[in-house]
Amino acid sequence: MSSETGKILTTDGIPLEVSLKKAERKNKIKAFLLVAPLLLFLLITYIFPIGDMLMRSVDDKMVTEMLPKTYKSMEKWDGKELPPEEVFESFYLDFQKLVEEKRDGKLSTQLNYTKNGFKSILKKLRRKAKNFEEGNYKEQIMAVHQRWADVEYWRAIQRRAPAYTSQKYLKGIDMYKNEEGNIVNVEEDRRIHRILWLRTLEIAFFVTLLCFLMAYPIAHLLATLPMKYSNLLMICVLLPFWTSLLVRTASWMILLQQQGVVNDFFVMIGLVADDNRPEMMFNKTGTYVAMTQILLPFMVLPLYSVMKTISPSLMRAGKSLGGTPFIAFWKVYFPLTIPGIGAGCLLVFILAIGYYITPALVGGASGTLISNQIAYHMKSTLDWSFASAMGLMLLAGVLAIYWVYNKLVGVDNIKLG
Amino acid sequence: MALPKYTETRYRVWHYFYITICTCVFFFLIAPLFVIFPLSFNAEEFLSFSEGMKNLDPDAFSLRWYKDMIYGTKNPWGLAAKNSFIIAIFATLGSVILGTVAALGLSSRHMPYKGLIMATLISPMIVPLIISGVAIFFFMAKAGLAATHTGIVLAHIILGTPFVVITVTATLSGFDHSVTRAASSLGSDPVNTFMKITLPLILPGVISGGLFAFVTSFDEVVVVLFLAGLENTTIPIQMWTGLREQLSPTILAVATCLIILSTLILVTAELLRRRSERLRGINR
Numbered sequence: 143m144s145s146e147t148g149k150i151l152t153t154d155g156i157p158l159e160v161s162l163k164k165a166e167r168k169n170k171i172k173a174f175l176l177v178a179p180l181l182l183f184l185l186i187t188y189i190f191p192i193g194d195m196l197m198r199s200v201d202d203k204m205v206t207e208m209l210p211k212t213y214k215s216m217e218k219w220d221g222k223e224l225p226p227e228e229v230f231e232s233f234y235l236d237f238q239k240l241v242e243e244k245r246d247g248k249l250s251t252q253l254n255y256t257k258n259g260f261k262s263i264l265k266k267l268r269r270k271a272k273n274f275e276e277g278n279y280k281e282q283i284m285a286v287h288q289r290w291a292d293v294e295y296w297r298a299i300q301r302r303a304p305a306y307t308s309q310k311y312l313k314g315i316d317m318y319k320n321e322e323g324n325i326v327n328v329e330e331d332r333r334i335h336r337i338l339w340l341r342t343l344e345i346a347f348f349v350t351l352l353c354f355l356m357a358y359p360i361a362h363l364l365a366t367l368p369m370k371y372s373n374l375l376m377i378c379v380l381l382p383f384w385t386s387l388l389v390r391t392a393s394w395m396i397l398l399q400q401q402g403v404v405n406d407f408f409v410m411i412g413l414v415a416d417d418n419r420p421e422m423m424f425n426k427t428g429t430y431v432a433m434t435q436i437l438l439p440f441m442v443l444p445l446y447s448v449m450k451t452i453s454p455s456l457m458r459a460g461k462s463l464g465g466t467p468f469i470a471f472w473k474v475y476f477p478l479t480i481p482g483i484g485a486g487c488l489l490v491f492i493l494a495i496g497y498y499i500t501p502a503l504v505g506g507a508s509g510t511l512i513s514n515q516i517a518y519h520m521k522s523t524l525d526w527s528f529a530s531a532m533g534l535m536l537l538a539g540v541l542a543i544y545w546v547y548n549k550l551v552g553v554d555n556i557k558l559g
Numbered sequence: 560m561a562l563p564k565y566t567e568t569r570y571r572v573w574h575y576f577y578i579t580i581c582t583c584v585f586f587f588l589i590a591p592l593f594v595i596f597p598l599s600f601n602a603e604e605f606l607s608f609s610e611g612m613k614n615l616d617p618d619a620f621s622l623r624w625y626k627d628m629i630y631g632t633k634n635p636w637g638l639a640a641k642n643s644f645i646i647a648i649f650a651t652l653g654s655v656i657l658g659t660v661a662a663l664g665l666s667s668r669h670m671p672y673k674g675l676i677m678a679t680l681i682s683p684m685i686v687p688l689i690i691s692g693v694a695i696f697f698f699m700a701k702a703g704l705a706a707t708h709t710g711i712v713l714a715h716i717i718l719g720t721p722f723v724v725i726t727v728t729a730t731l732s733g734f735d736h737s738v739t740r741a742a743s744s745l746g747s748d749p750v751n752t753f754m755k756i757t758l759p760l761i762l763p764g765v766i767s768g769g770l771f772a773f774v775t776s777f778d779e780v781v782v783v784l785f786l787a788g789l790e791n792t793t794i795p796i797q798m799w800t801g802l803r804e805q806l807s808p809t810i811l812a813v814a815t816c817l818i819i820l821s822t823l824i825l826v827t828a829e830l831l832r833r834r835s836e837r838l839r840g841i842n843r
Contacts, residue, residue, distance in 0.1 A: 169669035176664025177676060180657040180720060188683060188717050191694035198697070356584045363581045377825070378589040384821040384828070385592060386778045388798040389814040393591040395806060396598060401607045403594055438588055467570060496687020498781050503802050513689040520693060520785065533690040540687060 192537075199531035202307035205252050208245065209236045213303045225296050230280040233299075234271065241268055257298035263287045310531035315339070335515070335532075342511040345429060345501075346494035350441075352434045353490050354483065357441035361482075364442070365449035379446075383439035391500050394432040398423040398504065424506025432504050437493055441486035448482030488547045492540055512536055592818055599624055599811035606806055624812040635797050636813060643793040646708060647776040650715030654772035657716065658723025659765050663757075665724070666731040677724075684721035688781040691718065696785040706788030714782050719772030726771065730764025730835060763835030770828050774821075 150158040206213060211232035219225045240246040246268060253260040263286070270286045284291040301323075312318050312325060316333040320326050327333070364372045364379070382390060397403050405419045414420060422428060452475065460470030498513040505511070512532065519529040562574055602621040603609050611619025628636050664670060665677060683691055695714045696705065704710030738760075742752040758765070780795035787796055794813065801810045 166669065169667065170671055173664045173667035173670040176667075177661045177670070177680075178664075180661035180680060180724075181676060183657060184679060184683070184717065184720070187698050187713060188691070188694060189679065191698040192686075192690070194697050195690075195694055356587070359577060360581050360584045363577075375585060378585045380825050380829070381818075381822065382588055382592060384774060384825045386795065386798075386814075386817050386821065388778070388780060388795050388802065389595070389817050389821075390591065392798065392802055392806070392810060392814055393595050395802065396594055396606050396811075397591055399606070401605075403607070406607070435587060435591060438584075492685065492687070496689055498689050499799070503799075513687065516689050516693065517784075520696070526693075526697075529693060533693050536687060537690050540685065544685060 192534075195530040195534055198527045199310050199534055200306045200308065201527060202302070202309070203305045205249065205302040206305050208240055208249050208252075209233065209299070211236050212299065216300055216303065219300070221293075221297055221300060224280075224291065224293050227278070227280045229296070230283050234274070234279045234283065237264075237267065238271060241271070253299065253302070256302055257295060259289060260295070260298070263289050263295075310528045311535065313528060314532045314535055338510075338512050338515055342495055342513075345426070345433070345509075345511060346491050346497075349430065349433045349437060349494045350487050350491045352430070353438050353441040354487060356434070357438055357445055357486065358479075358483075361442050361445035361449055364446050365452070366454065379439050379442045382435070383443070387436065387499055390436050391432060391503050394428070394435070394500075394504055395423060398428055398431065423504050424509070426505075426509045428504035428506070429501050429509035429511075432500050433494060433497060436500060437490045440489045440493060444485035444489065445479065445482040448479055448485075452478050484547065484550065488543070492543060495540060495543075496536060595811050595814050595818065599808060599815045601808055601811075604808065606808065606811070624808040627809045628812045628816075631809065635792060636794070636809075639792050639794045639797040642708070642791055643777055643795070646711050646715060646791075646793065647773050649712045650719055650776040651769050651773040653712065653716040654719035654723050655765060655769045658720040658768060658772075659727050659761075661720070662724050662727035662731060663753075666728055666734070680724050681721040683717050684725075688718075692782040692785045695782055699786055705786055706791060708791060711783055711786050711791055711793075714786060715772075715776035715779060718779060718782065719775045722771035722775065723765070723768035726764045726768035727761060730761045734760065763831045767828055767831045767835070770824055770831075774824060 152158055152161045154161075212229060215228045215232045216225065219229060237246065237249075240249055246264065250261045250264040253264070267283065267286050267290070270282075274282050289295055309319065314335055316328045316336050317325055318328060360375075360379070364375055367375070399405070400419045400421065400423075402422075404422065405414070408414045409416050409419065422431070456474050456478070457467075457470050460474040461467060465473065495511075496513055497511060498517060501509055501511045502514050502517070505514070513536070516529050516532050516536070519525045519532070562571060566574070597612065597620075598606060598608070600620040600622070601609065601612065602619050602623060609619055661680060665673065665680075670676070695717060699705045699710040699714065702710075704713065734757075738756055739752050742756045743749075747755070778795060780793075780799050783791075783793055783796055784799065787793065794817070798810060798813065801807060
């Protein structure tokens with residue numbers, strides 16, 4: 143059916159190429175339509191809200207919206223000397239409007255964050271402003287309190303003009319923008335967040351390491367034992383994996399408490415005196431022990447699924463070629479398990495870095511992590527924008543780890559169970 | 560793991576060392592769960608083994624805390640269990656339907672931007688739960704669904720679908736597409752083909768994905784803590800409050816029930832995995 147031009151036609155007379163493309167496109171649309179419901183659902187309920195977190199974390203429109211006229215008139219002010227009459231007048235008008243709407247309290251809280259001392263002078267201004275005469279507001283406002291004649295305070299108001307701020311992110315790493323606009327560290331004794339970030343990294347790192355050291359031998363044993371024994375032992379890994387996180391945390395709380403089983407055992411074998419039982423819970427020890435046990439299956443399972451595919455004859459070949467068992471293991475077996483190690487470590491590290499429940503229950507004050515701080519700001523201080531900022535910093539970290547891992551090993555070999 | 564007779568002493572020592580280490584690790588993994596069993600039958604109010612229990616005195620054991628769990632005053636566990644099951648069942652249904660359909664699309668070789676879409680679909684599994692919790696809370700608060708069952712079910716569908724997507728795409732990767740083509744050529748419409756041919760073959764994958772989704776929802780506490788009101792309390796929330804405030808033996812009774820439940824789920828999951836491997840012709 144080929145024509146002179148060399149094009150192959152279908153029975154309908156349409157070139158085959160076109161017909162194929164059409165069919166291809168139809169299939170593409172069909173496949174996409176199947177994915178679309180879930181994709182849309184996740185975009186609306188999950189991905190966009192994460193974007194919303196981003197907006198919240200940088201949003202600083204509150205003051206900008208409360209003083210619209212002031213900021214408009216301030217555009218021409220260079221900030222070197224006291225602002226002109228125009229600025230004072232628009233500030234007075236904005237402020238009167240806020241007082242009418244009873245929102246001046248919020249303004250004073252917000253401005254007080256930027257510079258201490260605003261609260262009292264705004265209060266005084268509210269009292270005096272009732273008797274203000276029309277015109278010459280500059281004189282009248284400056285007469286209320288000497289600080290109103292201080293250019294520093296007007297600069298502080300000006301600093302709140304931008305609708306977006308990086309302040310919450312800086313706070314998350316214990317820094318702030320000072321009055322000159324430079325980014326500086328907060329005082330030594332008030333740096334709490336950096337300690338938390340470091341502690342989170344430290345705990346996640348050591349938990350991953352401990353999990354690896356414990357999981358490697360048992361995954362190897364499970365992979366090399368005959369099926370009927372390994373199935374039985376596999377239950378020891380899978381039962382904790384399927385058991386509720388809270389149940390496992392509860393069991394550690396029972397074990398680690400001062401009158402608990404572990405302490406009883408230590409006393410029994412004479413390791414510690416009965417009246418001097420060590421505190422093993424509500425500190426870092428508790429967090430380490432409980433988190434390692436809880437995350438261990440996540441390391442064993444990927445390791446096992448990789449080790450299962452390694453033929454035992456490889457080790458035998460290594461040995462028969464003159465290697466000692468250790469050399470054969472190190473040169474042949476170990477390199478083959480690296481994808482499993484990568485997957486397990488990634489999984490455990492990412493889970494550990496965002497852990498919340500276990501540290502909150504057994505961690506006490508010295509064993510809590512960054513997620514606990516996020517939850518604290520969400521539920522107790524209600525500083526949602528700060529919680530969002532910290533959450534996004536954590537998310538950025540997780541995504542970075544994921545990206546590096548993908549470059550090094552590839553994500554495709556993550557398996558479940 | 561018997562050693563051959565010619566093994567040198569140092570390797571023999573190493574081998575026994577290795578077995579000892581493995582035994583310790585297995586013990587570390589499983590033993591904590593078994594502490595809960597005997598203590599939940601404690602006749603006294605303490606969370607450590609009493610003298611009577613150590614001597615296996617029958618009077619030291621009782622069903623007191625199980626009775627308290629079921630008939631106790633104020634009894635938060637009944638409502639919590641009811642809520643947990645309702646939420647988990649609906650969340651599982653939602654996850655399974657959305658996830659399976661999406662996995663069918665994703666497994667098609669015509670799917671455009673496969674990597675990007677897959678990454679989006681499984682993102683709730685990668686993003687730390689606390690962040691998911693904050694994001695979902697913002698959405699539910701705006702949509703007016705905070706402190707409602709619907710809100711929690713939707714949240715758990717978000718968290719559960721990645722598991723279904725992963726298990727079902729894995730099952731579909733070994734799927735022989737010529738059987739569906741055969742069905743179509745014999746005059747079956749796509750829905751009929753799916754129900755009669757595809758679904759029965761991928762069912763083990765769908766069910767094990769559903770089990771993951773069920774357990775995720777049933778155990779989930781971080782997101783629910785943000786979303787739940789007093790009416791929506793679930794078993795994990797009750798346990799969380801109990802563990803934070805006063806560690807009572809009633810919690811251990813509940814924990815024992817949960818361990819039994821997870822054992823049942825484990826057995827089901829294992830049986831399904833083996834069946835799926837047999838169906839896909841993977842022999843080990």
